[in-house]
Amino acid sequence: MRAVAARARRRRPRDRGRRRRRGRVRTDHVDGFTLDHGFQVLNPAYPAVRERVDVVALRMQPFLPGVGVRQDGGLAVVADPRRAPTTLPRTLRSGYVRPRELAALVRWAAPSVGPVRRVLEGSDTTLAGSLDASGVRGRIRREVLEPFLAGVLAEDDGGTSAAYVRLLVRTFLLGTPGVPAEGSAALPEQLARHVPDIALRERAERITPVAGGYRVTTAGGAVSARAVVVATDAVTAEVLTGVVAPTMNGLVTSWYATDEAPTDLPAIVVDGRRRGPVVNAAVMSAAAPSWAPPGSHLVQVTCLLKGQAPPEAEARRQAGQMFGVSPARWREIARHAIPGALPAQPPPLRTRRDVDLGDGRFVCGDHRDTASQQGAMVSGRRTATAVRRRLAGAGPTGR
Ligand SMILES: Cc1cc2nc3c(=O)[nH]c(=O)nc-3n(C[C@H](O)[C@H](O)[C@H](O)COP(=O)(O)OP(=O)(O)OC[C@H]3O[C@@H](n4cnc5c(N)ncnc54)[C@H](O)[C@@H]3O)c2cc1C
Numbered sequence: 001m002r003a004v005a006a007r008a009r010r011r012r013p014r015d016r017g018r019r020r021r022r023g024r025v026r027t028d029h030v031d032g033f034t035l036d037h038g039f040q041v042l043n044p045a046y047p048a049v050r051e052r053v054d055v056v057a058l059r060m061q062p063f064l065p066g067v068g069v070r071q072d073g074g075l076a077v078v079a080d081p082r083r084a085p086t087t088l089p090r091t092l093r094s095g096y097v098r099p100r101e102l103a104a105l106v107r108w109a110a111p112s113v114g115p116v117r118r119v120l121e122g123s124d125t126t127l128a129g130s131l132d133a134s135g136v137r138g139r140i141r142r143e144v145l146e147p148f149l150a151g152v153l154a155e156d157d158g159g160t161s162a163a164y165v166r167l168l169v170r171t172f173l174l175g176t177p178g179v180p181a182e183g184s185a186a187l188p189e190q191l192a193r194h195v196p197d198i199a200l201r202e203r204a205e206r207i208t209p210v211a212g213g214y215r216v217t218t219a220g221g222a223v224s225a226r227a228v229v230v231a232t233d234a235v236t237a238e239v240l241t242g243v244v245a246p247t248m249n250g251l252v253t254s255w256y257a258t259d260e261a262p263t264d265l266p267a268i269v270v271d272g273r274r275r276g277p278v279v280n281a282a283v284m285s286a287a288a289p290s291w292a293p294p295g296s297h298l299v300q301v302t303c304l305l306k307g308q309a310p311p312e313a314e315a316r317r318q319a320g321q322m323f324g325v326s327p328a329r330w331r332e333i334a335r336h337a338i339p340g341a342l343p344a345q346p347p348p349l350r351t352r353r354d355v356d357l358g359d360g361r362f363v364c365g366d367h368r369d370t371a372s373q374q375g376a377m378v379s380g381r382r383t384a385t386a387v388r389r390r391l392a393g394a395g396p397t398g399r
Pocket of ligand 1: 022023039040202204231236338341342364365367371373376
């Protein structure tokens with residue numbers, strides 16, 4: 001999604017899709033490998049995806065509805081027995097099915113399966129605080145929940161809003177995350193098909209008020225418009241509009257080609273022993289065979305990015321241990337360090353930040369809703385409604 005000046009009076013040079021739209025969800029195809037820009041998954045249970053996306057056309061390649069967990073004794077599996085019944089014996093053997101710990105987890109997660117309104121309207125606290133309050137402790141928290149959520153939230157201090165995590169857990173219970181067969185960029189490409197007139201590679205530098213609207217200055221010229229939508233990342237939106245950006249959390253992913261699959265388990269794997277910087281790893285081609293050329297396999301290894309990225313060799317070593325193989329012959333084909341991967345979502349959760357600045361400028365993106373593809377899509381829709389309303393002569397929506 002791009003900063004777009006609505007109803008431009010002067011036409012910009014067009015690019016009808018020859019060059020690709022490149023937001024945070026982007027994909028490169030390198031030597032037969034499909035490489036997303038950082039590891040991310042799409043959950044078909046996101047309400048915005050259910051409403052607006054042709055999921056069948058994406059040819060989703062699902063991961064196991066659960067996780068692989070590296071323990072001292074090997075790779076354990078904890079999966080949803082309803083959706084992955086054949087893994088039930090492995091789940092039962094994992095050592096995490098302990099009545100007291102599970103009861104606490106169910107207590108904590110219970111609001112996730114009730115009405116969304118109840119999660120949003122209830123009191124909020126940090127994830128760590130809410131787990132403590134529900135008595136979630138022990139191995140299932142330390143070895144499974146915390147490492148898994150660190151990768152999803154791009155933070156490991158437990159400071160994220162518990163309400164937000166419960167909404168995420170809800171989507172994990174309702175849908176099985178995966179990746180599109182052609183790479184995650186298939187989603188924005190599908191959405192952008194309905195937007196015929198986008199000028200790409202035009203970096204907005206400044207927005208200046210002029211009679212009847214605004215002038216957006218780019219390196220290549222200027223566009224005047226009655227309404228301007230700033231659909232950039234939060235930090236750029238702050239520069240262009242003054243709307244304060246949240247703290248951004250970072251992730252770094254290495255993509256490795258290998259001749260031997262470290263495992264055929266199509267699962268996101270975490271390190272229950274927590275012996276290094278890796279928050280998750282996965283054999284992508286086990287879930288999505290089209291992501292690697294015949295005879296090769298694709299592995300992703302992701303760490304949190306807090307300032308300096310952890311040394312590649314350290315992450316590779318830990319990932320090898322997680323799968324129980326030597327990573328010496330893995331070939332790193334790309335490394336994506338993304339400091340602004342996800343807006344932080346501290347409590348209290350605010351899912352609907354203003355998109356209409358009330359003066360003909362609009363701001364949208366995941367930082368206005370929730371830190372996800374779902375949030376980005378919802379904010380886009382809210383913004384479109386607000387712009388339409390303004391251009392039709394109605395006042396600001398305040399939403
Ligand atoms: C590594 C990683 C993992 C993630 N994992 C998940 C996940 O598993 N599930 C999930 O739901 N979400 C995940 N996300 C988050 C998700 O990708 C984002 O929330 C979503 O893509 C944000 O979309 P957006 O349109 O708000 O912003 P962006 O996609 O960042 O789009 C902003 C656009 O603005 C353009 N732009 C910036 N500056 C300017 C300028 N000055 N002028 C013109 N254009 C400009 C950019 O080029 C970009 O196209 C992940 C993100 C990352 C990076």
